[in-house]
Structures are given as structure tokens and as C-alpha cells.
Amino acid sequence: MRFRRDDSEPPVFPAYWTPAELASAVGVTRRTVYTWLTSGRLKGIRVGVEWRITKEQFETFTRASEAAHKPDLEQEDTAAALVKNQPKKKGRRS
Numbered sequence: 001m002r003f004r005r006d007d008s009e010p011p012v013f014p015a016y017w018t019p020a021e022l023a024s025a026v027g028v029t030r031r032t033v034y035t036w037l038t039s040g041r042l043k044g045i046r047v048g049v050e051w052r053i054t055k056e057q058f059e060t061f062t063r064a065s066e067a068a069h070k071p072d073l074e075q076e077d078t079a080a081a082l083v084k085n086q087p088k089k090k091g092r093r094s
Helices: 019-026 030-039 055-069 073-084
Strands: 045-047 050-052
Touching: 019 030
Parallel strands: none
Antiparallel strands: 045 050
């Protein structure tokens, strides 16, 4: 089954995707999907030697990935305040 990225319609998600189908749909390599599966970042169902990924498993993965990439503004403000309040170094004047 092939999926085409068409901006006019969202992709149709079948009951289960194979790693190859998911890789094609999201624009990554199959190896990347297998790495996500074997590392546990992406949950999947193992059917014999094959993997299958459900819509819910993929949505959970994308939400977790988005949350991991959001900047922590409070932490950035604290770091900026620490840099701002550091004592100035006294340099040697010639």
C-alpha cells in the first residue's frame, strides 16, 4: 500500500501500518522507524517477526516528540538571569 502526501486531504490511516508504510507517510527511512520501535520510543505490535503500528500508538509518539522539542521558557529565563547577574571580570589595563 502506498501513501502519497497530498496537502488537500489528510492521509488515511489504516488499522495498522507497517514500518515501511509509516516511514513513507512521514518522510523518514524504514531504518529510522525500526530504531524507534526497538528503542521503545515508538510502541508497536509484534506479529511474529513483523511490526505493526496503530494510529493511537503513532499519535502518542508524535505528542511525546513534540513535547520533548518545546523549549522550557522558565529554564531559559533562569539561565538568562544567571548570566546577567554574574560579576564582571576585572581585566588588566595596560
